[in-house]
Amino acid sequence: MSDIRRLARRVEGGDLSAVARAISFVVDERPGSEELSSELYRRSSSVHKVGLAGPPGSGKSTLTGRLISYWRGQGLKVGVLAVDPSSPVSGGAFLGDRLRIQDHAGDPCVYIRSLATRGRVGGLTPTIFGAIHVLEAAGFQKILVETVGVGQDEVEVAHAADTVLYVVTPGLGDEIQALKAGIMEIGDIFVVNKADLQGKDKAVADLRRALAIGAEASPAGGWAAPVLATSALTGEGIAALGEMIERHQDHLDSSGQRSRRLKDQLRAEVSLYLARRISRSVEKRLTERHLSALVERKTDPVTLGHELLDARGGA
Amino acid sequence: MVEGTASPYRILIAKPGLDGHDRGAKVIVRALRDAGFEVIYTGIRQTPEMIARAAIQEDVDAVGLSLLSGAHMTLFPRVASLLKEEGLGDILVFGGGIIPDEDFPLLRKKGIDRVFGPGTSLQSIVDYLKEALARRKQATDGKSKARKIKEGAKAAK
Numbered sequence: 060m061s062d063i064r065r066l067a068r069r070v071e072g073g074d075l076s077a078v079a080r081a082i083s084f085v086v087d088e089r090p091g092s093e094e095l096s097s098e099l100y101r102r103s104s105s106v107h108k109v110g111l112a113g114p115p116g117s118g119k120s121t122l123t124g125r126l127i128s129y130w131r132g133q134g135l136k137v138g139v140l141a142v143d144p145s146s147p148v149s150g151g152a153f154l155g156d157r158l159r160i161q162d163h164a165g166d167p168c169v170y171i172r173s174l175a176t177r178g179r180v181g182g183l184t185p186t187i188f189g190a191i192h193v194l195e196a197a198g199f200q201k202i203l204v205e206t207v208g209v210g211q212d213e214v215e216v217a218h219a220a221d222t223v224l225y226v227v228t229p230g231l232g233d234e235i236q237a238l239k240a241g242i243m244e245i246g247d248i249f250v251v252n253k254a255d256l257q258g259k260d261k262a263v264a265d266l267r268r269a270l271a272i273g274a275e276a277s278p279a280g281g282w283a284a285p286v287l288a289t290s291a292l293t294g295e296g297i298a299a300l301g302e303m304i305e306r307h308q309d310h311l312d313s314s315g316q317r318s319r320r321l322k323d324q325l326r327a328e329v330s331l332y333l334a335r336r337i338s339r340s341v342e343k344r345l346t347e348r349h350l351s352a353l354v355e356r357k358t359d360p361v362t363l364g365h366e367l368l369d370a371r372g373g374a
Numbered sequence: 375m376v377e378g379t380a381s382p383y384r385i386l387i388a389k390p391g392l393d394g395h396d397r398g399a400k401v402i403v404r405a406l407r408d409a410g411f412e413v414i415y416t417g418i419r420q421t422p423e424m425i426a427r428a429a430i431q432e433d434v435d436a437v438g439l440s441l442l443s444g445a446h447m448t449l450f451p452r453v454a455s456l457l458k459e460e461g462l463g464d465i466l467v468f469g470g471g472i473i474p475d476e477d478f479p480l481l482r483k484k485g486i487d488r489v490f491g492p493g494t495s496l497q498s499i500v501d502y503l504k505e506a507l508a509r510r511k512q513a514t515d516g517k518s519k520a521r522k523i524k525e526g527a528k529a530a531k
């Protein structure tokens with residue numbers, strides 16, 4: 060058996076160090092990662108994925124910890140992918156989410172992995188889908204994906220999760236109006252976290268009002284996105300949130316939306332893969348000579364681009 | 375990133391035991407991030423078991439331990455031996471804090487590659503880490519190549 064297959068079998072056996080190594084293979088795109096991905100994908104099935112988005116510091120990681128406890132209480136195995144931004148200058152990253160999810164360190168049914176965006180805008184890493192498939196293959200029954208708290212850019216999480224939680228705080232006030240575009244459409248459940256602080260009721264009311272305006276334009280398959288208040292600090296509202304997540308999952312099944320979403324996710328995954336592969340193989344053909352020709356205006360970027368794309372067939 | 379190009383090294387910075395002095399650890403986290411590493415910080419009050427589990431789940435290349443309380447002689451080697459037990463002896467373990475020079479040799483013997491005390495320049499820590507990790511990588515690449523050759527020879531028989 061090849062090393063890759065052996066690793067795949069260990070992942071399927073739920074061995075967490077194999078899961079960790081497999082995710083590294085996939086996100087680093089190491090040699091053998093494609094074999095590993097196909098091996099794992101074909102032998103597993105899809106799992107309910109919950110995405111968490113929202114401004115920095117709104118409590119996504121702390122809430123993640125609470126949701127893990129909630130699902131552990133139901134005996135479910137939970138996998139978490141927590142994404143933080145890479146520094147555009149150094150390429151390094153401080154991956155701080157794990158710091159806030161401490162209570163499950165000893166639990167063999169919980170796996171938490173921090174990932175860096177590595178130069179990708181939109182809140183996710185380009186290889187997040189591959190990491191999700193590793194968790195699916197390892198038998199996790201709930202998968203949580205926490206994205207970078209960058210506001211408007213986070214729309215991407217909708218391509219990776221079945222149920223998207225959008226997490227805000229009472230202090231946000233008028234900013235909620237500004238957040239409306241883009242984000243409002245992707246949230247399936249809105250959470251006003253830090254409900255232990257002042258201004259919770261107003262924030263909930265503001266959000267409901269903002270959502271009511273949006274809802275007329277786009278009723279998302281008959282699901283009116285609810286607004287819930289939680290405190291990840293005290294645990295208030297967590298059970299209600301857990302139940303709402305189940306309700307949304309049921310809705311996806313009964314409305315036929317589940318397979319629609321899954322197909323959207325797979326389309327996004329394939330198109331990201333194509334974009335990476337094509338641009339890599341074509342860019343390799345771009346030489347100094349081509350650039351000089353452009354400088355001298357003997358050709359133009361569009362014509363050159365076409366030529367490079369056409370020459371690709373032999374690659 | 376092209377298949378085969380290097381991804382950033384991943385480092386876990388951890389504070390074992392009850393020591394609450396976390397400034398040094400945070401300074402190191404920031405310096406490593408700015409030097410291009412992906413850094414995960416556990417926070418304070420971690421048991422060696424928690425640190426080893428985090429290192430496994432995060433698949434890090436190195437674990438940096440920070441301790442100013444004086445308990446390094448028990449806690450540092452414990453982390454190193456837990457990693458070894460899990461078959462992850464190739465993770466680099468290093469550390470820093472208030473650590474007397476005379477403890478260095480024994481720590482090294484117990485799997486702590488190197489320790490840095492107060493006033494160490496951050497650049498020298500970064501340089502050390504890059505160098506040590508590159509060396510390890512070469513060593514493990516060599517090992518897996520050797521194993522492949524061995525397996526190949528077996529298959530040929």
Ligand code: B12
Binds near residue numbers: 443472494495
């Ligand atoms: C600031 C400080 C505090 C602050 C801590 C604030 C905080 N959140 O960090 C406060 C006031 C809270 C505090 C409390 C105590 N402190 Co105090 N404190 C200090 C002091 C003055 C400076 C430490 C510091 O922050 N330095 C700045 C940072 C940047 O330096 P650093 O941590 O040494 O890190 C550098 C290197 O060591 C190394 N490094 C550190 N970690 C790592 C990790 C890796 C991986 C690497 C590569 C390198 C590395 O790189 C860093 C950069 O160069 C030191 C004395 C001293 N000069 O060191 C005493 C000192 C550490 N404290 C001491 C004591 C005894 C205490 C208390 C027990 C006092 C008491 N009786 O209440 C409490 C315990 C608190 C607790 N919960 O653990 C003693 C420890 C004695 C010992 N080891 O035997 C010291 C040495 C003072 C002394 N001379 O007695 N303290």
Ligand SMILES: Nc1nc2c(ncn2[C@@H]2O[C@H](COP(=O)(O)OP(=O)(O)OP(=O)(O)O)[C@@H](O)[C@H]2O)c(=O)[nH]1
Binds near residue numbers: 115116207208254
């Ligand atoms: N008062 C209060 N504080 C909270 C609550 N939830 C989280 N916090 C605090 O808010 C801060 C940020 O929490 P995180 O969970 O790290 O927030 P986050 O959204 O994951 O942050 P990023 O990942 O950096 O975007 C921490 O200091 C938490 O302790 C809550 O319900 N109430």
Ligand SMILES: [Mg+2]
Binds near residue numbers: 119120121155156205
């Ligand atoms: Mg977070």
